[in-house]
Amino acid sequence: MRLNSVVPDFSGPSTKGPIDFYNWLGDSWCVLFAHPADFTPVCTTELGKMAVLVDEFTKRNTKVLGLSCDKLESHVNWINDIKSYCVDIEGEFPFPIISDSSRELAIKLDMLAEEDKNNPDTAMTIRSLYIIGPDKKVKLMMVYPTSTGRNIQEVLRCIDSLQLCDKKKIVATPVNWVPGEKVMILPSVDDKDLNALFPNGHEKCSMPSSINYLRMTSDY
Structure with missing residues (x-):
């Protein structure tokens, strides 16, 4: 994946039912982001903050889609912990998390670390984040190591910049x-x-x- 690459269409099971990416995205922008693993401390804070701020993404015509290599049942159970930790999340968890237990999407979307490329069967996704435009092209990329949580306000700031400069x-x-x-x-x-x-x-x-x-x- 590179800047201005067309993100390939894909499908997969998620916490909100099957996702067919192009149909799901429609004419919206998208934040597609991977986390290393469910039931881990940094990932819990990241997805919690993303959920708390989901209305800010909606205001920007931007959909949020999470992904990791955990099984779907794990995602569903972990959401309860995220909501317990981030008490500001109201109602249902607001965005889908895809289960990519086969690592097929992680490989296709270039979400594995260099040392894991030859061991995809056991690899965990890194903290890859793509901001994708309505034309299905990558507008911005962020890649963080497992040790460093992302700044969700910075993601919003980048969307503001990208959308302004696109207009x-x-x-x-x-x-x-x-x-x-x-x-x-x-x-x-x-x-x-x-x-x-x-x-x-x-x-x-x-x-x-x-x-x-x-x-x-x-x-x-």
């Missing part, structure tokens, strides 16, 4: 950007077009190099 293709978001802050105007945009493209204002930063490349706007 307005002449801007990019700077370091630590959050919605409402200034964005960068791409160097490919000619200065003479700035007023027409950003009628509500823009600004330039003078640099020692005298190269005119740092331009910002809040007009998006």
Whole structure:
């Protein structure tokens, strides 16, 4: 899997019934993420936080889909522990978790560590996360080791950036950007077009190099 790769269609059993990925996704964005194993401490916190914030993903037209190599029965039983630990989860667990006990999807979606590629029958998935667009292409990838839990707020921030830049293709978001802050105007945009493209204002930063490349706007 690489940036802009088309995610292959797949199917599998999940905690919310069989998933046929393309049909399930429809015209939505998707966060597809793997965790190493059920009934483990870091994974419990990750899936719990994802569930607590699921409405934030829904606001962004983004569906959430978990995956690991555990059996479906294990997923179902583990959800009770997640809900017990994360008391802010209301009602049913809000997103499906796929069971990939054959490791077929883990191999197809490149979710195994290097040392496990030759031992797929016993391998656990790593903390791979793909943000996938409605065109079924990978827009962003995150890969974490088993020791490090992911920041779900950062996943949301990345979705905000990706969706903005998909809609307005002449801007990019700077370091630590959050919605409402200034964005960068791409160097490919000619200065003479700035007023027409950003009628509500823009600004330039003078640099020692005298190269005119740092331009910002809040007009998006």
